[in-house]
Amino acid sequence: MLTRFRPTLAEIDLDAFARNLDAITSRLPPASRLIAMMKAGAYGHGAVELARICEERGNVAMISVALVEEAVELRAAGITLPILIVGPVTAPQIPIILRERFVLGVSGPEVLASLASAGGEGSPGCTIHLELDSGMGRMGLVDGDLSAAAGLLRENRWIDVGAIYTHFANASDPDDPVTFQQIEVFRRMLRRLRELGVEAPLHHLANSAAVMRDIVTPGDWARTGIALYGAEALDRESSRLEPVMTWRTEIARLKEVPAGSGIGYGLTYHTRRTSRIATLPVGYADGYDRRLSNQGVVLLHGRRAPVVGRVSMDLVTIDVTEIELAAAGDPVVLLGRQGNEQITADEIAAKIGTISYEILCGVSARVPRLYRKGSDLRVVSKFNEIMDGSRDRSTESSPSSRPSRGAGT
Numbered sequence: 001m002l003t004r005f006r007p008t009l010a011e012i013d014l015d016a017f018a019r020n021l022d023a024i025t026s027r028l029p030p031a032s033r034l035i036a037m038m039k040a041g042a043y044g045h046g047a048v049e050l051a052r053i054c055e056e057r058g059n060v061a062m063i064s065v066a067l068v069e070e071a072v073e074l075r076a077a078g079i080t081l082p083i084l085i086v087g088p089v090t091a092p093q094i095p096i097i098l099r100e101r102f103v104l105g106v107s108g109p110e111v112l113a114s115l116a117s118a119g120g121e122g123s124p125g126c127t128i129h130l131e132l133d134s135g136m137g138r139m140g141l142v143d144g145d146l147s148a149a150a151g152l153l154r155e156n157r158w159i160d161v162g163a164i165y166t167h168f169a170n171a172s173d174p175d176d177p178v179t180f181q182q183i184e185v186f187r188r189m190l191r192r193l194r195e196l197g198v199e200a201p202l203h204h205l206a207n208s209a210a211v212m213r214d215i216v217t218p219g220d221w222a223r224t225g226i227a228l229y230g231a232e233a234l235d236r237e238s239s240r241l242e243p244v245m246t247w248r249t250e251i252a253r254l255k256e257v258p259a260g261s262g263i264g265y266g267l268t269y270h271t272r273r274t275s276r277i278a279t280l281p282v283g284y285a286d287g288y289d290r291r292l293s294n295q296g297v298v299l300l301h302g303r304r305a306p307v308v309g310r311v312s313m314d315l316v317t318i319d320v321t322e323i324e325l326a327a328a329g330d331p332v333v334l335l336g337r338q339g340n341e342q343i344t345a346d347e348i349a350a351k352i353g354t355i356s357y358e359i360l361c362g363v364s365a366r367v368p369r370l371y372r373k374g375s376d377l378r379v380v381s382k383f384n385e386i387m388d389g390s391r392d393r394s395t396e397s398s399p400s401s402r403p404s405r406g407a408g409t
């Protein structure tokens with residue numbers, strides 16, 4: 001039963017994710033396919049569960065993660081789609097990549113050198129996607145690396161260049177010409193590589209923002225992350241995708257305090273009138289950013305209620321004086337929709353000077369994920385086994401009492 005878990009949950013709408021997948025793939029030009037970016041636990045949503053949806057929908061060509069560990073987790077869970085690792089990998093991780101047949105994103109000459117010395121003729125082969133730095137200055141081969149890289153690839157025919165790619169620095173701003181400059185640089189680098197005898201059957205450049213701007217070259221693949229999760233990919237436009245995560249909790253305590261009462265650490269807030277202050281069982285250890293102290297807003301009875309006082313590690317206080325119906329146990333939405341009101345990751349991010357990505361992947365592992373698919377509900381928590389412990393001791397407990405198969409709230 002869900003009731004064995006804390007009431008603070010991130011609810012993940014797998015149907016909304018599937019609809020976003022369909023909406024995004026239908027935007028792509030002919031012969032272009034989607035690489036679903038699922039690093040950082042699918043931006044905080046849970047990579048395994050969402051990867052299963054990708055497999056079911058059948059419109060995702062490949063999944064991509066940053067870390068070898070993230071790729072291993074997906075394979076261990078039975079995900080069979082090809083997995084591209086884009087993060088920089090270390091030399092000791094290369095044998096794992098070869099063994100598991102992950103696709104290696106080659107982010108620099110040192111990775112290529114490590115790969116070449118880890119394998120060799122007679123080794124089972126490895127598919128790489130070769131990254132070029134077209135102007136972001138962070139990852140990828142630069143002009144000066146191309147000739148040596150081509151030499152290594154000629155000597156190591158067991159390395160298969162499955163694709164060549166680059167990453168945009170500012171595609172979310174349609175007025176910044178740098179994106180088109182990057183495309184030009186990428187094409188020039190491709191020509192140079194071709195002269196050096198290196199070609200790939202496939203290219204990919206576009207992130208979510210570039211897909212939303214429809215600047216994907218037909219046949220190229222696209223690497224989308226944030227749009228899949230329904231947060232805004234563009235700086236000043238709406239992509240009209242559905243937020244996938246609703247982060248909710250409930251009022252743990254409610255009390256009335258007189259005017260002039262100090263609230264929370266540092267007593268940074270003092271009530272100006274007789275006030276009703278509710279305490280929520282969520283804090284910065286869950287990813288509710290401490291910069292939301294005296295800044296944040298939550299939803300209660302379909303209305304906005306302000307965070308008052310500092311966000312603590314495990315607790316947040318809100319002022320519910322205006323919401324007469326408020327009572328202990330009432331559902332509270334931290335992120336998402338309630339009634340006609342909505343708090344988006346972009347709204348929270350703007351308040352504290354960051355981006356939706358950080359808000360979403362910041363929801364910590366301490367927060368159970370509740371997956372909703374049709375009428376099916378399933379809780380995934382790092383505490384699943386501990387909370388399930390009684391099952392091992394009492395084998396007669398019915399399946400419906402297992403938290404991992406929660407039947408309802």
Ligand SMILES: *Cc1c(COP(=O)(O)O)cnc(C)c1O
Binds near residue numbers: 223225
């Ligand atoms: C994270 C990432 C993406 C996805 O970016 P979004 O803005 O979330 O679509 C694409 N490519 C690379 C290399 C990335 O690291």
